[in-house]
Amino acid sequence: MPPGFDDTSVTVLKGIASRVAERLQHLGIETIQDLLFHLPTRYEDRTRLRPLGSLRAGNEAMVQGTIELTELRFGRRRMLLSRISDGTGFLTLRFFHFSAAQQRSLAKGSIVRCYGELRRRGNDIEMVHPEYRIIDPNAAQTIEQTLTPVYPTTEGLHQLSLRRFTKQAIGLLAQHPERLPELLDTPLCKKMNLPLLADSLQYIHRPPKKANTYHLQQGIHPMQRRLALEELLSHHLSIRRLRSRIKDSRSLQIKEAKKLTADFIRNLPFPLTAAQRRVIDEIFNDLGQKTAMQRLLQGDVGSGKTIIAALAALAAIRGGYQVALMAPTELLAEQHLQTLSQWLNPLGIHISLLTGKLPAAEKRHILAAMETGDCDLVIGTHALFQDDSCFARLGLIIVDEQHRFGVHQRLALREKGRHGKYVSHQLIMTATPIPRTLAMTAYADLETSIIDELPPGRQPVETAVMPESKRAEIINGVENACKQGRQVYWVCTLIEESEALQCQAAEVTAEILSETLDDLRISLIHGRMKATEKASVMDAFRSGKTDILVATTVIEVGVDVPNASLMIIENAERLGLAQLHQLRGRVGRGSTASACVLMYQGKLSVNGRARLAAMRDTSDGFEIARRDLKLRGPGELLGTRQTGLLQLRIADLSRDDDLLDQVPALAAEIEKLSPEQVPLLIRRWAGDVMGYGEV
Numbered sequence: 001m002p003p004g005f006d007d008t009s010v011t012v013l014k015g016i017a018s019r020v021a022e023r024l025q026h027l028g029i030e031t032i033q034d035l036l037f038h039l040p041t042r043y044e045d046r047t048r049l050r051p052l053g054s055l056r057a058g059n060e061a062m063v064q065g066t067i068e069l070t071e072l073r074f075g076r077r078r079m080l081l082s083r084i085s086d087g088t089g090f091l092t093l094r095f096f097h098f099s100a101a102q103q104r105s106l107a108k109g110s111i112v113r114c115y116g117e118l119r120r121r122g123n124d125i126e127m128v129h130p131e132y133r134i135i136d137p138n139a140a141q142t143i144e145q146t147l148t149p150v151y152p153t154t155e156g157l158h159q160l161s162l163r164r165f166t167k168q169a170i171g172l173l174a175q176h177p178e179r180l181p182e183l184l185d186t187p188l189c190k191k192m193n194l195p196l197l198a199d200s201l202q203y204i205h206r207p208p209k210k211a212n213t214y215h216l217q218q219g220i221h222p223m224q225r226r227l228a229l230e231e232l233l234s235h236h237l238s239i240r241r242l243r244s245r246i247k248d249s250r251s252l253q254i255k256e257a258k259k260l261t262a263d264f265i266r267n268l269p270f271p272l273t274a275a276q277r278r279v280i281d282e283i284f285n286d287l288g289q290k291t292a293m294q295r296l297l298q299g300d301v302g303s304g305k306t307i308i309a310a311l312a313a314l315a316a317i318r319g320g321y322q323v324a325l326m327a328p329t330e331l332l333a334e335q336h337l338q339t340l341s342q343w344l345n346p347l348g349i350h351i352s353l354l355t356g357k358l359p360a361a362e363k364r365h366i367l368a369a370m371e372t373g374d375c376d377l378v379i380g381t382h383a384l385f386q387d388d389s390c391f392a393r394l395g396l397i398i399v400d401e402q403h404r405f406g407v408h409q410r411l412a413l414r415e416k417g418r419h420g421k422y423v424s425h426q427l428i429m430t431a432t433p434i435p436r437t438l439a440m441t442a443y444a445d446l447e448t449s450i451i452d453e454l455p456p457g458r459q460p461v462e463t464a465v466m467p468e469s470k471r472a473e474i475i476n477g478v479e480n481a482c483k484q485g486r487q488v489y490w491v492c493t494l495i496e497e498s499e500a501l502q503c504q505a506a507e508v509t510a511e512i513l514s515e516t517l518d519d520l521r522i523s524l525i526h527g528r529m530k531a532t533e534k535a536s537v538m539d540a541f542r543s544g545k546t547d548i549l550v551a552t553t554v555i556e557v558g559v560d561v562p563n564a565s566l567m568i569i570e571n572a573e574r575l576g577l578a579q580l581h582q583l584r585g586r587v588g589r590g591s592t593a594s595a596c597v598l599m600y601q602g603k604l605s606v607n608g609r610a611r612l613a614a615m616r617d618t619s620d621g622f623e624i625a626r627r628d629l630k631l632r633g634p635g636e637l638l639g640t641r642q643t644g645l646l647q648l649r650i651a652d653l654s655r656d657d658d659l660l661d662q663v664p665a666l667a668a669e670i671e672k673l674s675p676e677q678v679p680l681l682i683r684r685w686a687g688d689v690m691g692y693g694e695v
Contacts, residue, residue, distance in 0.1 A: 002176070002179060003179070004033070004179045004180065004181070005031060005032035005033040005036065005169075005172070005173070005179045005180045006031055006032075006033040006180075006683070006684065007031065008031055008032045008033075008179070009021075009030065009031060009032075010024055010029060010030065010031060010032060010034070010035055010165070010169075012032070013032075013035075013165055013168045013169065014168060015161065015164060015165065016165065020157070020161070023154055023155075023156050023157045024157070024165075026154040026155075027152065027153070027154055027157075032169050032172060032179075032180075033180060033684070035165060035166060035169045036166075036169050036170070036173060036180065036201050036205075037201075037227075037649055037650070038151060038152070038162075038166070039151075039204055039205070039224075039227075039649075039650060040149035040150055040151050040204065040205065041150060041151065041152055042150045042217055043147040043148060043149055043150065043207060043213060043216060043217070044060060044115065044147065044148040044150060045060075045062070045147055045148075045209070045213070046062045046115055046143070046144040046147075046148045047062075047143060047144050047145065047146070047147065047209035048062065048143065048209075049062055049063060049064050049113075049143065050062060050063055051086060051088040051089065052065055052084070052085065052086045052088050052089035052090060052091050053088030053089030054088070054089075055089070055091065055118050055125050056118065056125075057118050057119055057120035057125060058117075058118065058119075059117075059118050060115070060116065060117050060118070061115070061116075061118060062113070062114070062115045062143075062144075063084075063086070063091060063113070063114050063115075064086065064111065064112070064113045064114075064135065065084030065085050065086040065090075065091060065111070065112065066084060066085060066086070066109065066110070066111055066112075067082050067083070067084050067106055067107065067108055067109060067110045067111075067112060068083045068084065068085050068090070068108065069081075069082070069083045069108060070082040070083075070103070070106045070107060070108060072103075077096055078096075079094060079095060079096050080094075080095040080098045080102070080103055080106070081093070081094055081095075082095075082106045082112070084112060084114075090124070091114075091125055091126065091127065092121070092124055092125070092126035092127075093106075093112075093114060093126070093127050093130060093132070094126050094127070094128045094129070095128075095129055096128075096129070097129070105134055106134075110134050111134065111135040111137055112132050112133070112134055112135065113132065113133055113135050114127055114130040114131065114132040115130055115131045115132075116128070116129070116130030116131060144209075145208075145209060146206040146207055146208055146209060147206070147207040147208075147209060147211060147213065147216075148163070149163060149166070149205055149206070151163075151166070166205050167205075167206075170201065170202055170205055170206065173198055173201065173202070174198070174202070177198045180197065180198065180201075181680070182196055182197050182198075183197075183230070183677045183680055183681050183684070184197070184229075184230060184233075184666075184670075185674070185677075186666075186669050186670055186673050186674060187669070187673075188665060188666055188669045189666065192662070194226050194229070195222060195223055195226045197226070197227075197230070199223070200223040200224075200226045200227055201227075203221075203223040204216075204221075204223050204224060204227070218655075219652060219655055220655065224650070225656070225659065227650045227651075228650050228651035228652070228656045228659060229651075229656075229659050229662065229663070229666075230681070230684075230685065231648060231649065231650050231651045231685045232648075232651045232656065232659055232660060232663050233663050233666050233667060233670075233681065234681045234682055234684060234685035234686050235648070235685065235686055236663045236664065236667050237667050237670070237671070237678050237681055237682055238682045238686045240667060240671075241678070241682070250290060250291070250292075250421050250422045250423070251289060251290060251291055251292035251293065251422065251423065251424075251425060252292075252321060252393075252395045252419070252422050252423075252424065252425070253287070253288060253289070253290060254287040254288060254315055254316055254319035254321065254395065254396075254425070255288050255319070256288070257283075257284035257287050257288060257312075257315035257319070258281075258284050260314065260315045260318040260319060261311050261314050261315050261318070264310075264311070264314055264343075264347065265311070268307075270455070272304075272307070273304065273451075273453045273454075273455055273456075274453060275303070275450075275451045275452050275453035276304055276307065276308060276451060276453075278449075279297065279308055279449040279450075279451055280308055280311050280312075282295070282447070282449050283295060283297075283308070283311075283312050283427065283449065284312075284315060286425065286447070287312070287315060287316070287319075287396075287425055292423045292424065292425050292426065293425035293426060293427065293447075294426055294446050294447065295426070295427055295428065295446060295447045295448070295449055296428045296429075296430070296446040296447070296448045296449070297427060297428065297429045297430070297449050297450075297451070298430055298448065298449070298450045298451070299429070299430075299431060299450065299451035300431060300451070300454070300585075300620075300621035300622075301431050301581065301582060301584070301585025301621065302454060302455070302458055302585055302588065302589055303431075303451040303452075303453070303454055303455070304451060304454075304455050305400075305429050305431065305451065306336065306339055306340075307343075308429075308451070309325065309336075309340075309398050309400070309427070309429065310339075310340055310343050310344065312396060312398065312427055313325070313340070313344070313377055313396065313398065314344065314347070314349070316395045316396035316425070317349055317376045317377065319395065320393070320395075321393050321394065321395025321396060322370070322373065322375065322376060322377070322378070322391050322392060322393055322394045322395060322396075323376065323377045323378070323394075323395065323396045323397075323398065324377075324378050324380070324384055324391070324394060324396075324397050324398070324416070324417075325340075325377065325378070325379045325380075325398040325399075325400065326380060326381070326382075326384050326385070326397070326398070326399050326400065327379065327380070327381060327400045327401065328381065328400070328401045329381065330355050330357065330381055330531055330534075331534060331538075332400065332401070333353060333355060333379050333380055333381055334353065334531070334534075334535060334538075335560065336379050336400070337351065337353045337379050339560075340377065340379070344377065349376045349377060350369075350374065350375050350376045350377070351375075351376065351377045351378075351379065352366045352369060352370070352375045352377070352378050352379070353366075353378075353379050353380060354366050354367075354370075354378055354379070354380035354381075354383045354384055354389070355380055355381050355383055355531070356381060356382065356383045357530075357531055358383075363383075366378070367388060367389055367390070370389060370390065370391050370392070371390045371391070371392060372392060373391075373392030373393055378391075384416075385416060389416065390416070391416055391417065393419070394416055394417035394424050395417070395424055395425060396424060396425045396426075396427065397416075397417055397424050397425070397426045397427070398426075398427045398428075398429065399426070399427070399428045399429065400429045400430075401429070401430060401431065428446065431582060431585065431621070458588060458589065459565075459588045459590070459591065459592065459593055459594050460588065460594075460619060461584055461587055461588040461594045461595065461596050461619060462593070462594070462595045462596070463584065463595070463596045463597075463598065463615050463616045463619075464595065464596070464597050464598070464616070465572075465597075465598045465600065465612045465613075465615070465616050466597055466598070466599055466600075467599070467600060467601075468599055468600065468601045468602075470599075471599070474568060474597055474599065475513070475516055475517070477566075477597075478490070478513075478517070478548065478566065478568065479517055479520065481565070481566045482517075482520050482547040482548065485563075486563065486564075486565045486566060486592060487541065487544065487546070487547060487548070487549070487561060487563050487564040487565070487566075488547065488548045488549070488564065488566045488567070488568065489548075489549050489551060489564055489566070489567040489568070489583075489586055489587065490509060490513065490548055490549070490550045490551070490567075490568045490570075491551055491552070491553065491567065491568065491569045491570065491583055492505045492506040492509050492550065492551070492552055492570050492571075493552075493553055493569065493570055493571045493572070493574050493575055505570075506524060506526050506550055506551065506552050507524060507526075509550050509570070510522055510523075510524040510550040513548060513550065517548070520547040520548060521545065521546050521547045521548070522546070522547065522548045522549075522550060523537050523540060523541060523546045523548070523549055523550070524537070524549075524550045524551070525537045525538065525549060525550075525551045525552075526551065526552040527552055537549070541561060541564075542560075542561050544563060549564075553575075553579065553583065560586075560589060561586070561589070562589045562590030562591075563590055563592070564586065564587055564589070564590075565587050565588070565590060565592040565593065565594040565595070566587060566594065566595050566596075566597075567583065567584060567586060567587045567594075567595075567596045567597070568596075568597045568599060569583055569584075569596065569597070569598050569599065570599050571599070571600065571601060572598035572599060572600055572612060572615075573600040573601070573604055573605070573608035573611070573612060575611075576611070576628060576631075577611050577614055577615065577624050577625075577627060577628035577631065578624070578625065578628050580598070580611065580615050581615070581621060581624045583596075584596045584615070584619075596615075598612050598615060598616075600612065607631055610627070610631060611627075611631065614627045614628075629653065629654055630654045649685070
């Protein structure tokens with residue numbers, strides 16, 4: 001029996017030698033199945049010839065006419081112009097790059113058929129560099145019977161080649177449909193009246209000329225939805241498999257966590273909110289189970305996730321285990337150290353900070369304490385999961401701002417907590433709320449807790465969007481705020497893809513503000529400063545010795561200064577919604593009314609305008625995350641582009657979120673009636689996603 005198309009190299013197709021195969025690999029195409037799932041992004045209608053007299057600028061069209069005149073023109077650039085007519089009107093063809101052979105072929109009297117975009121030039125309509133061919137008037141002429149696909153491509157690979165290759169692949173599929181088997185063959189699938197896989201692929205690659213082009217362009221045609229559903233189903237099944245594998249892992253049980261932390265809760269200087277109490281009960285219940293906790297804690301900026309982390313850590317430590325808390329930046333790790341030390345040091349708990357910039361001797365001392373068990377809680381950055389770090393009895397791993405870490409990094413940390421068949425509990429925290437559609441796919445293996453209530457006293461932040469031209473007015477507002485005893489963040493965002501330039505921009509801004517507001521105390525913080533310098537600057541700002549803190553986005557997370565009630569963000573149009581929301585969350589933490597000014601440069605793009613409008617319209621983190629998903633896509637939102645997770649080829653979580661509601665029932669039916677299909681579905685769409693297990 002011949003191999004399936006998932007195991008058949010594209011090199012079996014005519015015209016694909018080693019060099020072309022290498023170029024196809026850049027598109028992720030190695031097999032016939034890959035090629036069949038490489039779908040068009042749009043279509044061109046070459047199924048009918050348009051009269052030249054009916055053409056309108058801005059459209060694309062297939063036309064045919066007789067060449068009336070071809071001539072060379074010399075201006076700033078040499079160009080070749082051909083004027084054609086068909087009895088209804090005229091059209092000019094303009095070429096900037098052409099050969100002598102092309103010039104000869106476009107001779108007066110020749111009949112030419114062209115496809116291209118129509119542009120207006122003065123009173124004339126023209127096509128610049130159209131696709132064209134010379135027509136033999138004595139030969140029978142055919143015209144396309146299907147819409148012409150336009151594929152995502154790469155350098156050195158022409159659309160004509162991709163069309164030729166996909167045509168061959170579709171022909172093979174028609175001859176041997178069993179080599180790409182139908183995997184959605186259950187009563188529920190039949191009840192949904194789903195098109196067959198082979199029919200869907202044939203239709204999408206070569207739609208009939210009467211196809212609904214709007215639905216195809218929007219990705220909502222039933223044939224496209226059929227493929228999207230199968231892809232989402234595959235990811236859901238893979239997550240279910242991961243989840244069942246995780247449930248087979250035995251945990252280090254921490255019993256009676258509530259009793260272990262009762263005195264700490266009783267002595268807190270503030271009451272826990274109802275949402276915090278609900279979440280901590282869910283976590284304590286998990287810690288007492290025989291299977292390891294895998295919980296995602298979502299809470300908007302300032303909702304009080306750190307106290308939850310402290311309670312979970314305290315329960316684990318008093319239960320006899322060590323705790324590791326991983327943060328994405330040194331500044332956030334230092335902030336956690338300061339906050340948790342205030343709460344837990346009086347209880348006799350030994351806390352250490354492990355970062356990559358520690359002196360060698362100090363790092364060796366902390367690593368030794370982790371290995372012997374003398375250190376109860378280790379807070380750190382990526383240094384926590386380097387090869388030289390070992391734990392005596394790691395029982396709980398807390399990952400803060402999880403979307404900043406790749407899948408492999410979280411898996412490496414989890415392995416640090418393995419004791420034979422036992423694994424550590426894992427609590428994953430994020431202040432970037434994850435839309436339901438993402439949570440149902442990327443994090444379906446995790447239980448979810450949500451802190452949906454802000455602590456009393458948190459002030460709403462008024463947000464204004466202002467152009468760079470109003471900088472003087474903004475500086476005046478900053479001066480007035482400081483004279484009223486308030487403190488200000490002035491954030492300089494990334495101007496180029498260079499940390500050095502970002503730091504330089506912050507330094508220049510700090511100098512200008514110091515000259516303009518010479519009676520105010522202004523300090524500077526950025527990522528290139530030493531840890532001790534950053535700590536000193538933050539301590540001065542926190543204690544009120546600084547009026548204005550000029551910073552890079554290093555202050556995005558974890559910084560808590562209740563008296564800071566005004567934030568200015570320069571070049572706000574360059575940042576994503578999630579990052580803007582995180583930055584804005586640094587103000588509004590005290591009893592004073594707070595404001596955030598989003599300053600932009602130049603003319604805003606459509607996406608830039610949409611992002612800033614969203615920030616002005618709402619402070620609801622989940623609504624902002626939903627809009628961010630729509631604008632940026634799941635990979636960027638989760639930081640998973642580089643990790644191999646959630647690389648959807650066809651489905652779109654914003655567009656196809658209604659399909660997600662059908663997926664669980666389909667998955668359950670397939671697992672029950674056709675369990676042998678499950679690994680085939682996972683392999684077809686998710687590839688080696690199972691290799692990321694237990695994350």
